[in-house]
Amino acid sequence: MRRSRGLTAALVLSLAGAGTGIGLVLMPQASAITAPVAFTADSLPTWQPNGIVWAMAEANGTVFAGGTFSAVRPPAGASGAEEEAVNFVALDAATGKPTACKLAFTVGEGTATVRALTVSNDKKTLYAGGYFGAVNGTPVSSLAAIDIESCTPKAAFHPGFPATVRALAATGDTLYAAGDFNSVEGQTRERFAAVDAGTGALKPFTANADEPGRAVAVTPDGKHVLLGGDFFTVNGTDSHALAVVDAATGKLAKTYDNIPWNSVVKSIATDETGFYTGNEGSGGGVFDGRIGLRLSDFGEKWRDRCLGATQWVLPYEGVLYSSSHAHDCSTELEYPDGRRRHLLAQPTDHEGAAPAPVDGFVRGPRKLGWFPDTNDGLGEGIGPRVMAVSEKDGKKFMWVGGEFTTVNGREQQSLTRFASTGDVGAPTTPVASADSVKPGEVQVRWRTSYDADDSKLTYRIYRNGSGTPIHTMTADSLEFERPQASWNDTTAKAGQSYTYRITATDAAGNTSALSAKASVTVPTSVQAYPNQVRADGAQLYWRYDDTVSPYVADSSDGGNTSGIQVNAPSLRQTPGAVTGSSTAMGFNGTSQKLHSDRRQTVGSSYSVETWFKTDTWRGGKLVGFGNNTTRTSSSHDKHIYMTNTGRLVFGVYNGSTQTISTGLFDTYNDNKWHHVVATQGPSGMALYVDGQLKGTLNVTTSANFAGYWHVGGDNLSGWPSRPTSRFFAGQLDETAVYGKVLTAAQVKNHFDLAKAPSDTVSKVTATEDTYVNQGAPSAANGASTSLAVRGSLAYETYLRFNLPAAPAGQVLKSAMLQVKTTTQSGAGTADTVSVVPVTGTWSGATTSYTSKPALGTTPLGTFAAIPDGSALHSAKLDTAAVSALLGGSHSLALTSTGTDALWLWSKESTAADAAPQLVLTFGPK
Incomplete structure (x- = not known):
């Protein structure tokens, strides 16, 4: 969202070596991407302009880029001198270097700019639109035709467009234009027009809009034209931001009224079965994402409501690539409001049945594992603005242009490209831990790794320094969702110590470094407390025995809900709440907390359990559920928090706050370990402290949203007896969440078992x-x-x-x-x-x-x-x-x-x- 409306291949590897050394022997380079993604995320050296790229097109192994710039220079660290490039550059698709084709787009008054490029069906003519009065000195009027072979403007093609042309689409005989103009060749053509592709003569096509046109595309059958922009009417009929018209006449074929008034369509693209829009808005309640629509009836298939000003959409081989600065995909159940992600990929259609509509819209297909990134860059701070796919010498390239100044964290301005082969980026190193609560079994678990172009990675587990893995498995992860993976070693012997290390390998054989060692000693008898927590069905179980930041291991049976530490809480605090070797985690009460690493919803029946020790007089949240991660949640519910006086409160929200509190003199800030359990289900709410029931409430509903469990802090605005601090100062241990209501007997049993002797x-x-x-x-x-x-x-x-x-x-x-x-x-x-x-x-x-x-x-x-x-x-x-x-x-x-x-x-x-x-x-x- 912006603030203003201004301009598989097979993998063969051999593992050898001894100690910590793992040797890799790779076959020739594989495609290295998880299907259906077609490009790696590794950016290639590309010449770069000194301004903004607004438009791109490709033909015969050459990529054309237009925009507002005056020169191009080599990529950082490469040889070569800066070259003049007046709002246009032609580059070799395979090398990223300028070709011999030089064109200068100029204007007598104001600032010339190229805003649209497209190529004729026969790949012989390049059409350019924008705001300019000449190309290499040949007079034109904001629209030009270029002979690609000779790289010269066609002097006979010069239709008069008196204002900026922002989008172009070509068929065999017609060129469609969108922009700011109200007339063409002295005849009324408001924001959309069509001219003869050969001569530039104005055609009868009339689709007059009341506000600027920003996007235009032709359906594959050539019968209809798709219009996008700021408009509210087309040919006098209400249709906001999107319309479908007859390709010959401009007569309306489909109108739309479900795009918010403060959102516009910036890009339209088609494939064999559908068409897709990229949308941008300003203000509250905007639509900033993408829409997939059918070609059969022009109806909507799905709507991706991620916020972040989508500038371009490009369907390619079943994947919709998009450029934006998507910062909040909460509606898509993906990631909350936070940092911006500028390049995304998702299937053009849902696999199987589409999900049920939410708020009247079917969610967009889930994001795929392709996450190259840029920064916001120059100008409006939008980031990437345009994309194009080219091919040369049997290799395909995804080109991206815009106003960015970095790519994947490295200096690169306004142009970059990614290839279909040649992945060289290894996954991140797994963060591993191990736990054993009974003889004969070790739970080895790790936070799944991240690879910018592979979502399915292969993990190898090495025990006791062996060069041969004891187990190999695959697991899925995305940049914004890295669930815990786990494996049970059932060959471990009681009383024996083991170390485990893990590597992650992508489809090309790029392998991470070995994880740090995860050490564990297998007990000779069952550890009563953790074994019972697992047996009673914990779905999240954080024991806080972790040795590495920021990972918090989930010890539940088959656990996949690991946690992430925020602002470095203190690790391995002793003594913990449970007798034996377990440790606790310390929180400073001002900034430190944890959040779960997997977005989820909570059912109508659940239990939340934790141990705590504190002497604070500022209160704070022990455990709760919220819709954000590192940032403060705007939706927050299912809290256990402490008041300033040391009382405990369990609260839910079902239209108003509903809470249970311990008694006036039931305070727990005495610097001793205490056990608290909160439950809600068909019988209502209950709060237990130290094994004793402290209160009930006949409330069976709570707020229903997707989010993350938080420990140690999050929003408490609007809650009764709100403490001075929303962060907890003290120690926490043995936090567990269950998808059911624990009975009073189970709660009491947990409290008693924590003090039972253990190994x-x-x-x-x-x-x-x-x-x-x-x-x-x-x-x-x-x-x-x-x-x-x-x-x-x-x-x-x-x-x-x-x-x-x-x-x-x-x-x-x-x-x-x-x-x-x-x-x-x-x-x-x-x-x-x-x-x-x-x-x-x-x-x-x-x-x-x-x-x-x-x-x-x-x-x-x-x-x-x-x-x-x-x-x-x-x-x-x-x-x-x-x-x-x-x-x-x-x-x-x-x-x-x-x-x-x-x-x-x-x-x-x-x-x-x-x-x-x-x-x-x-x-x-």
Whole structure:
């Protein structure tokens, strides 16, 4: 919306390597785009004008650009000198460089400009419209015909248009024009006219409009002309902004009355089955998006009501490409009011049955995964204004012109292009995490990556540093919607620690970097609280154990509603609300919050649950639902908030605010952990605190809109006992949302389970390590970055640990020794490696084979054969034997009877996860 009305290819890849290295071997370049998108989002080097491009056309591998400029220059960093280009430039479609065709569009008084370009059906003539009086000195009157082969104006073609021509459309024998004019050749032709395509002679076609014409197109059968502009009447009949007329006479065939009075049609384009409009408006209640209409009866198929001044529409191979500065697609259930997106793509028709009308309109087809971008740029700050598809040497190009000054964040003015092949942009790196709430299962999850021209990406999950993925899958994501993807590793063993890393690959084989490691230790018994939350049907479950900003993982079963941190809340605050290793998230009460990463609606039955701790006297929102993300929501509902005095309020809006509050003396800003649950369903509303029912209300309805869950802050305007701050100052933990009403018994059970004893995990890194070598009997290897084990010729490894005592009231439930093989060739072993106690004394600095310590005879555990490739490996140790060692310093040895050496990283190594460590799980007696 503006403020004024002024002028697959196959992917073959091989994964290899060790440790964190992933090697890629790619086949020749694939198309790299997710169908039906036909172009990559990678901009190509293109010469650029020093002003605004208003019009484009193409013929025979050449792209013509017209506008208001005086010169063109090479793209940033390229060689070449600036060249004169007076409101026009012809460029090679494949190279983006100017051709030998030079035309100057000038005028005696005022500023000359080219506003429309089109090419004849035989590709021999270029027609140009705008405001100008001469082309290369040949007199014309705002409309000219150019012989393409010789690049010369046709002197005999000079119809008199006394005002600006803004749009052109050509058939075999007729050229249609739209603009600001009221007459042509001295005869009345108001805003629309037709002339002979060869001679320029005025034709009888009459479609007089009361306001400027901005767009004109001819139906594929040549029988009708589509008119667009600012007008309210055509030939004296009401029809605002859009009309269909007879191609020969201009007689009205279809009128329209459902485009808002303050919106206009800026662009019209057709394909085999429909025609499409790009619309722009000014003021409140405007229509700024796109309409798809049928050619059979000129009726409306769908209406995309995104706000953002659509300037151009271009249907191509089943996709409608558009240029705008779309900043709010809430009506399309896509993204809320926020930053501008200047180039979009969507199918020309809905797949299958169209959705039911909303507010009288069928929503537009959902956006596709094509998101190159520009800035708003010069002039009116509109951004891109015109688009054209060209082809040369078997390669297709999408050209974009306008008033922008950057493309994809890089300097580039007013012209750019994108190719049908040659994608070089890798997806963003996934942000991964892992959680385990019961033996034998790890939930690996990640925020899906973003790729500007691929919406379906392939993800590979690597465990414990292996070079071979343990799982491969695909998931969809868009620039504005990156839902969580997850996979359950059911081969994980209780008591063992694991790390996971993930890559994303697009259709061309471009692969992201490995994600940061997500680490987890599998419990030896079920963690009661989180397991019950999942069992009771949580659809969103944020535990706040995240280690990386800004991602908040969803731990619900099959969770896909991750969260996004805003303004960096504090991570991993301890102690959390639930006993054990869970952590909380801290909020400053002034700017920090979370919002869910997936737009959704909330049903008539739901429950909202969270834990909180605060001593604030400024109140704030704990949890709520709103229609925006980072910006303050204009629609907001289903709140749990705290008043300044520490009371809790649960509220919904069903035409007026409906709330339940805790009692006058039921305040909870005492800096202790408290549990709150709010429910609404067929029996009305209920509020529970610390497992106890605090109030009910017979209200079964609430505001119905699509939006996002918010934690820690959002709008509270108009709500009773509104606190000083809409942001919450304190800690939050274990937030969950359910698509049903939790019973009182379930609420009480959750409260009780949070305090139930649970397992805790201690990871103890070796304080000293070394190995001895029978082949070098005097060598001391305590400073080595690697360790070795072999039976003959013998290597033995020694590890020293300072073991903690068991926490009060707990016992050791499991013990694991974790080591990591090195990256050298043959680091693995085919032999069994035993873990035995060291009974003698040793020192990393002095111990050699000749002075090696005595060892125990009973193994505490064993490693079976270990494959090559740097990765983590664990051996389960005898729990009773390790329990007897707790609270002191003890040593373990790694020995073997075979001849195949095992090579491990030592604690002196700088490799990731290098140091040997014990993983000790403690639990209730």
